[in-house]
Amino acid sequence: MFVRRAVRFILYSIMAVVYAFVLGSLLLFHGPFPAVRQYVIDSLETTMHGYLLEPLALDTLPEKVIQSAKPHLRDIQQASTHVVRENFLHSKTTAVxxxxxxxxxxxxxxxxxxxxxxxxxxxxxxxxxxxxxxxxxxxxxxxxxxxxxxxxxxxxxxxxxxxxxxxxxxxxxxxxxxxxxxxxxxxxxxxxxxxxxxxxxxxxxxxxxxxxxxxxxxxxxxxxxxxxxxxxxxxxxxxxxxxxxxxxxxxxxxxxxxxxxxxxxxxxxxxxxxxxxxxxxxxxxxxxxxxxxxxxxxxxxxxxxxxxxxxxxxxxxxxxxxxxxxx
Structure with a gap:
């Protein structure tokens, strides 16, 4: 009897977690919270972990949104590779x-x-x-x-x-x-x-x-x-x-x-x-x-x-x- 109750409790717990995850994902990515949704997407892109967006959203977002959140290491506008050389080898101050x-x-x-x-x-x-x-x-x-x-x-x-x-x-x-x-x-x-x-x-x-x-x-x-x-x-x-x-x-x-x-x-x-x-x-x-x-x-x-x-x-x-x- 005890084993049966324990198994039932574990199954119910797993189902509750899955239900909460699915419900939370749908509310976050498709609910009435556009600012929160964009904040999550921006955070994933910032930290180079945009690949997490697809599983977190249960594969329900458009492909263009998924692609936009993937790692991008490019410049905002193309920086120049021409620099004026400077020499700072003789800095006198050391205090941080x-x-x-x-x-x-x-x-x-x-x-x-x-x-x-x-x-x-x-x-x-x-x-x-x-x-x-x-x-x-x-x-x-x-x-x-x-x-x-x-x-x-x-x-x-x-x-x-x-x-x-x-x-x-x-x-x-x-x-x-x-x-x-x-x-x-x-x-x-x-x-x-x-x-x-x-x-x-x-x-x-x-x-x-x-x-x-x-x-x-x-x-x-x-x-x-x-x-x-x-x-x-x-x-x-x-x-x-x-x-x-x-x-x-x-x-x-x-x-x-x-x-x-x-x-x-x-x-x-x-x-x-x-x-x-x-x-x-x-x-x-x-x-x-x-x-x-x-x-x-x-x-x-x-x-x-x-x-x-x-x-x-x-x-x-x-x-x-x-x-x-x-x-």
Whole structure:
């Protein structure tokens, strides 16, 4: 009798979960909540997990909606690959500074790194298998701070394992991945500490003496001008990670909250808001990095922001890491 009741309870529980999922999916994607529906779609696109949209919507959305949410690493408007070379090898100031900025829909943690040559790309040591959290990368590479980096593919589908970087990845001059595409945005640092961003090929990066690079995008600021001319950038509102550089070489890391983690007013930032904040801070170059639950900032062994992933820090494939002065 007990076994029969237990089996019945389990079956009823499974049926209830399935019913709730189906009902929730239909209400979300076909109910009277267009703003919420678009927010979910934008969030999936922002975090490069648009492939989840089809199963979440029970294969009921038009194909054009499914395709629009799939990963896109292209620039909002085509960034130039012509740059004026700068040399920031002789930066005198080394102190890292952190500030907080409150926007209308988000709160941002902003880190200023006066010496850009202290920043390098970190890559998961388990490449091809799974990623590492930012804190694990800091410990592994003996770095003192950093932010999450670029695009990655889940080796174990849907599980966010972050094992395989997408696009072009260069660490300390060594090419880690070389998946070239004509419209993918590469965010890179030259051997002289200059931040460049645009649809570069590997040969172009090598001619510019790039030693650190990863892929995401889009480019937000180039030559001191904002790249978003219409709308808000097209990816809705979400937690963001952004990198930029001022004319004196200072690198700017920005990570925002979102998804209501600090209250209903903190839904996240649009790409336009990140562009405008970078311009306000004096950035002459800036680009968007992987956002959503990947967005993480650390300094001196402590989390600066609160990641939105329910498990805390998310495993990622790459990061921009800050090393001690003189290293």
């Amino acid at each position: 500074r952190i500030e907080t900025y409150h926007g209308s829909t988000y709160t941002a943690d902003i880190m200023f790194i006066p010496d850009p040559t202290r920043v390098r790309v970190g890559v998961t040591k388990y490449i091809g298998k799974f990623g590492m959290t930012l804190s694990e990368m800091l410990n592994y590479y003996h770095a003192i701070g950093g932010i999450n980096g670029g695009a990655f593919q889940d080796v174990q589908h849907w599980r966010g394992t972050g094992g395989s970087p997408q696009g072009i990845t260069i660490m300390d001059g060594k090419v880690i991945t070389d998946q070239q595409s004509s419209n993918q945005t590469v965010i890179a640092l030259t051997n002289e500490g200059q931040l460049i961003t645009g649809p570069y090929t590997l040969s172009q990066l090598q001619k510019l003496h790039v030693t650190q690079a990863l892929t995401f995008g889009p480019t937000l600021v180039q030559n001191g001008q904002g790249m978003i001319k219409n709308g808000n950038g097209g990816w809705g509102y979400a937690p963001r990670t952004v990198i930029g550089q001022k004319s004196d070489g200072t690198l700017i890391f920005i990570v925002t909250d979102g998804r209501g983690i600090h209250g209903p007013n903190d839904i996240g930032a649009s790409l336009l808001q990140m562009q405008n904040l970078m311009l306000r801070l004096g950035a002459v170059t800036a680009a968007n990095l992987d956002g959503g639950s990947s967005s993480t900032m650390m300094y001196n062994g402590k989390l600066v922001n609160q990641p939105t992933d329910v498990l805390g820090e998310r495993e990622v494939a790459t990061a921009f890491l800050i090393f001690p002065a003189g290293n």
